[in-house]
Amino acid sequence: MSRMTTTPAPALDPRADIVDLTAAIVDIPSVSGDEQALADAVEQTLRTHAPHLTVIRDGDTVIARTELGRATRVVMAGHLDTVPVADNLPSSRRTRDGREELVGRGTCDMKGGVSIFLALAVETTDPDVDLTWIFYDHEEVAKADNSLTRIARTHPEHLQGDFAILGEPTSAGVEGGCKGTMKLEVTARGVASHSARDWVGDNAIHHLAPVLERLAAYEARRAVIDGLEYRECLNAVAITGGIAGNVIPDRAAITLNYRFAPDTSPDRAEAHVRELLKDCDVEIEVTDSAAGALPGLDTPPAREFLAALGDDVTVAAKQGWTDVSRFAELGTPAVNFGPGDPLLAHTDDEHVPLEDLRQALAALRRWLEPAGR
Amino acid sequence: MSRMTTTPAPALDPRADIVDLTAAIVDIPSVSGDEQALADAVEQTLRTHAPHLTVIRDGDTVIARTELGRATRVVMAGHLDTVPVADNLPSSRRTRDGREELVGRGTCDMKGGVSIFLALAVETTDPDVDLTWIFYDHEEVAKADNSLTRIARTHPEHLQGDFAILGEPTSAGVEGGCKGTMKLEVTARGVASHSARDWVGDNAIHHLAPVLERLAAYEARRAVIDGLEYRECLNAVAITGGIAGNVIPDRAAITLNYRFAPDTSPDRAEAHVRELLKDCDVEIEVTDSAAGALPGLDTPPAREFLAALGDDVTVAAKQGWTDVSRFAELGTPAVNFGPGDPLLAHTDDEHVPLEDLRQALAALRRWLEPAGR
Numbered sequence: 058m059s060r061m062t063t064t065p066a067p068a069l070d071p072r073a074d075i076v077d078l079t080a081a082i083v084d085i086p087s088v089s090g091d092e093q094a095l096a097d098a099v100e101q102t103l104r105t106h107a108p109h110l111t112v113i114r115d116g117d118t119v120i121a122r123t124e125l126g127r128a129t130r131v132v133m134a135g136h137l138d139t140v141p142v143a144d145n146l147p148s149s150r151r152t153r154d155g156r157e158e159l160v161g162r163g164t165c166d167m168k169g170g171v172s173i174f175l176a177l178a179v180e181t182t183d184p185d186v187d188l189t190w191i192f193y194d195h196e197e198v199a200k201a202d203n204s205l206t207r208i209a210r211t212h213p214e215h216l217q218g219d220f221a222i223l224g225e226p227t228s229a230g231v232e233g234g235c236k237g238t239m240k241l242e243v244t245a246r247g248v249a250s251h252s253a254r255d256w257v258g259d260n261a262i263h264h265l266a267p268v269l270e271r272l273a274a275y276e277a278r279r280a281v282i283d284g285l286e287y288r289e290c291l292n293a294v295a296i297t298g299g300i301a302g303n304v305i306p307d308r309a310a311i312t313l314n315y316r317f318a319p320d321t322s323p324d325r326a327e328a329h330v331r332e333l334l335k336d337c338d339v340e341i342e343v344t345d346s347a348a349g350a351l352p353g354l355d356t357p358p359a360r361e362f363l364a365a366l367g368d369d370v371t372v373a374a375k376q377g378w379t380d381v382s383r384f385a386e387l388g389t390p391a392v393n394f395g396p397g398d399p400l401l402a403h404t405d406d407e408h409v410p411l412e413d414l415r416q417a418l419a420a421l422r423r424w425l426e427p428a429g430r
Numbered sequence: 431m432s433r434m435t436t437t438p439a440p441a442l443d444p445r446a447d448i449v450d451l452t453a454a455i456v457d458i459p460s461v462s463g464d465e466q467a468l469a470d471a472v473e474q475t476l477r478t479h480a481p482h483l484t485v486i487r488d489g490d491t492v493i494a495r496t497e498l499g500r501a502t503r504v505v506m507a508g509h510l511d512t513v514p515v516a517d518n519l520p521s522s523r524r525t526r527d528g529r530e531e532l533v534g535r536g537t538c539d540m541k542g543g544v545s546i547f548l549a550l551a552v553e554t555t556d557p558d559v560d561l562t563w564i565f566y567d568h569e570e571v572a573k574a575d576n577s578l579t580r581i582a583r584t585h586p587e588h589l590q591g592d593f594a595i596l597g598e599p600t601s602a603g604v605e606g607g608c609k610g611t612m613k614l615e616v617t618a619r620g621v622a623s624h625s626a627r628d629w630v631g632d633n634a635i636h637h638l639a640p641v642l643e644r645l646a647a648y649e650a651r652r653a654v655i656d657g658l659e660y661r662e663c664l665n666a667v668a669i670t671g672g673i674a675g676n677v678i679p680d681r682a683a684i685t686l687n688y689r690f691a692p693d694t695s696p697d698r699a700e701a702h703v704r705e706l707l708k709d710c711d712v713e714i715e716v717t718d719s720a721a722g723a724l725p726g727l728d729t730p731p732a733r734e735f736l737a738a739l740g741d742d743v744t745v746a747a748k749q750g751w752t753d754v755s756r757f758a759e760l761g762t763p764a765v766n767f768g769p770g771d772p773l774l775a776h777t778d779d780e781h782v783p784l785e786d787l788r789q790a791l792a793a794l795r796r797w798l799e800p801a802g803r
Contacts, residue, residue: 236626240675251773252687253609253750255650255663262666262684266646269639277628290628293635294675299668302613302687306667311635314625314675377626400624 066097071106071179075414076150076159079172083148083163089138089202092117092194096137099175099192106179110190113215117194118204120215121178123187129358130187132216132389133178134205134380135171135224136196139163143405151408160408165397169409170224173396173418181425186358188425189218196380200347205383213387220358221384226397226409229417230371231363233285233352233392234319234385238378239326240345241313243268245338249300249307258305262298265309267337269293272313275333280318283354285374287318291330312344316376319349319385350382353390362392365424394421439470444479444552448787449523449532452545456521456536462511462575465490465567469510472548472565479552483563486588490567491577493588494551496560502731503560505589505762506551507578507753508544508597509569512536516778523784533781538770542782543597546769546791554798559731561798562591569753573720578756586760593731594757599770599782602790603744604736606658606725606765607692607758611751612699613667613718614686616641618711622673622680631678635671638682640710642666645686648706653691656727658747660691664703685717689749692722692758723755726763735765738797767794 069081087095096117103112103121110121117137139162148161159169171192178190193204200206208215225232245265250258277289291313298309317326323346331341352374353359363372375381377399381391396413442454460468469490476485476494483494490510512535521534532542544565551563566577573579581588598605618638623631650662664686671682690699696719704714725747726732736745748754750772754764769786 238626238676251750252663252665252667253611253689254661254773255665256661257773260645260665262669263642263646265669266639266642269636269642272633273636273639288627288629290625292625292628292633292678293671294625294677294679295672296635296638296669296682297672298666299670299685302667302685303611304667305665309669312672312675316626377624400627400630 066094066101069098069102069175071102071176075172075176075418076411078176079164079169079409079414080148080159082168082172083159083161084146086142086146087137087139087163088141089195089198092137096192096194099137102175103178109182110178115208115212116204118208119192121190123184125187127185127187129220130189130218131358132189132191132218132221132384133174133224134191134193134221135167135174136193137171138194138197139166140197140403145405145407157411158408159411160406162407164409165226165407166402167225167395167397169397169414169417170226170395173414173421174224176418177421177425184425189215191215205380209383209387216384216387218389220356220362221381221389221391222362223379223381223391223393224395225379225393226395226399226402227393228398229396229413229420230373231366231392231394232373232375233283233354234350235375235377235379235381236287236289236316236318237321237323237326237349237382238347239315239317239323239343241315241330242342242344243311243313243334244340245309247305247307250305252303252305255305260305261307261309264338265296265311268311268334268339271333278318280320282318282320283352285352285372287374288376289318290316317349319351321349323348347378348382348386349378350385350391352392356390359390359392362424365427366420367423370420439467439474442471442475442548444475444549448545448549448791449784451549452537452542452782452787453521453532455541455545456532456534457519459515459519460510460512460536461514462568462571465510469565469567472510475548476551482555483551488581488585489577491581492565494563496557498560500558500560502593503562503591504731505562505564505591505594505757506547506597507564507566507594508540508547509566510544511567511570512539513570513776518778518780530784531781532784533779535780537782538599538780539775540598540768540770542770542787542790543599543768546787546794547597549791550794550798557798562588564588578753582756582760589757589760591762593729593735594754594762594764596752596754596764596766597768598752598766599768599772599775600766601771602769602786602793603746604739604765604767605746605748606656606727607723608748608750608752608754609660609662609689609691610694610696610699610722610755611720612688612690612696612716614688614703615715615717616684616686616707617713618682620678620680623678625676625678628678633678634680634682637711638669638684641684641707641712644706651691653693655691655693656725658725658745660747661749662691663689690722692724696721720751721755721759722751723758723764725765729763732763732765735797738800739793740796743793
């Protein structure tokens with residue numbers, strides 16, 4: 058019913074200037090859970106303009122594949138959804154410090170990458186490798202709701218490939234692999250009492266002192282893998298405790314977030330935190346964890362990709378966790394490559410330099426459509 | 431209007447057994463802000479049964495005074511209100527471990543004291559000292575709403591005396607003076623960043639490490655004044671910090687509660703905390719403070735009171751802050767004396783031993799109505 062009464066998806070012109078195409082895609086709001094209009098527009102564009110692709114619609118995810126029988130298949134994936142709009146739509150253009158920018162929710166994370174992938178999906182009719190283009194929903198929410206979780210379960214063949222590129226913002230450089238991430242709840246217990254008679258109680262907040270001390274003094278490991286440096290991070294991201302202004306609290310807790318290098322398993326990461334907090338009078342519980350992804354830059358498809366991009370494109374480690382780790386789970390090496398500064402993702406001033414859009418598109422064209430072919 | 435349509439106050443019998451009188455008073459609910467029915471009942475009881483007293487009604491506070499021209503005036507004060515009922519009304523009696531108890535909201539804090547004062551107000555027609563009985567409202571809420579705050583401003587003469595006794599629960603022992611109390615907000619600032627790139631941020635929660643360390647290691651002073659030991663307490667009663675699970679927080683805060691001995695002024699108390707947290711990278715703000723009260727046990731009316739009670743009655747320091755400090759502000763030495771264990775105040779299992787009621791009443795009678803007079 059709702060589908061039938063929805064306004065038709067705005068038509069997109071995949072051969073328009075990349076800045077115009079990005080603006081058009083940004084201007085179709087698609088906060089997580091509300092991606093249908095944009096998924097419709099992407100599907101219609103591919104069905105209209107890319108007869109060389111097999112198009113599959115799965116929920117609000119659109120998958121388009123070449124079936125050329127090539128020896129190698131590369132997966133190009135980008136999520137359609139954004140975090141909530143912060144009064145920053147529709148998009149606008151501005152020039153700041155001599156630099157042209159497209160401003161608005163999703164410009165950076167990651168509709169620039171989506172636009173480039175959509176343009177390339179339409180124009181790349183005869184690549185040297187088979188290509189799977191995935192435009193997916195529900196990335197900016199819990200892992201369980203991410204449509205890649207569902208597709209990995211129901212149609213794992215859609216995700217299979219020899220190499221994967223995620224269009225997440227990297228300022229148009231290559232960011233290989235990603236760190237793992239773990240949340241832990243560190244709880245101290247005490248005995249409640251009136252705060253004027255603390256000797257009959259036991260202050261749980263005070264028990265957290267050695268935990269904070271060790272976190273403050275912690276020197277995080279820097280792991281170098283395939284020449285890329287992954288900097289680990291261990292932080293208290295939340296702290297809570299207290300019952301009332303005149304009560305000694307009997308419980309206090311710290312939420313830890315540990316970002317660990319991709320050569321470390323979640324089990325080893327947990328053991329490391331437990332070792333660090335050994336002898337602290339606290340309970341430790343892992344509440345969430347996701348393995349990292351090794352960069353795999355020494356695999357043949359990755360080397361071809363890097364060689365085609367050329368020396369002007371920077372190569373670094375991806376510090377944040379991204380869906381590249383899902384491809385790592387499937388045994389597929391994966392990198393992040395897209396326009397936009399990752400530090401601007403989710404900020405109210407989210408924007409993308411127009412030059413990033415053009416450079417990222419040009420770099421991918423150098424790889425997919427070598428000159429003189 | 432509301433007054434006219436209210437159910438008439440239940441009649442109280444001030445000459446009934448003290449347990450029955452306490453139960454009757456407990457069974458008139460009087461959560462702070464809703465004391466009118468009980469104030470009406472107390473006022474009516476005094477007007478009916480105590481023609482020797484001048485009765486003044488001020489809001490929901492009832493004041494009754496002898497005007498005998500004695501050289502000394504003693505103020506006897508008890509609050510009518512309770513904290514919210516926790517399914518523990520009407521009152522009930524039980525025997526536990528061979529001890530008879532009256533159970534229910536207000537039995538301990540402090541309708542036992544109110545009942546004893548009401549009984550004594552009626553029966554003490556010819557004391558050696560002039561007496562002011564104060565039954566007041568809004569004690570269990572903010573100091574600004576406490577009716578003693580209003581009366582100290584509008585009718586300070588009602589509170590004046592040479593000695594004051596508050597009927598707060600002390601297990602029928604004398605608890606002299608009270609400690610002061612201060613709340614301080616200790617705030618650490620940092621720089622927010624993504625938790626996968628903590629080196630571009632600065633974790634405010636981690637800045638609290640030295641604060642918790644010093645609190646955990648703190649050895650509180652024990653001040654002995656007039657032979658009574660006031661144990662100071664310095665505690666984190668709340669801690670907060672955190673923006674989201676993947677963000678380095680830029681702000682974290684601890685709420686401190688400092689209970690300081692009555693020989694220390696609020697200014698000195700604040701200086702002490704600032705000295706303790708010297709060199710910690712935090713902002714410190716006092717958000718609330720109230721001076722303590724010296725016991726004043728060496729003043730003549732206090733000595734007469736203690737002598738009359740006899741050696742069986744224990745004398746100790748009051749650790750919690752009570753309205754005795756208001757009398758201290760007026761220059762009136764004050765003690766707490768009432769039935770019930772102060773540790774049971776505000777608990778769901780609030781109760782008073784029947785023996786406490788009888789002992790406290792008998793002790794005050796020894797003072798007000800010496801045998802053989």
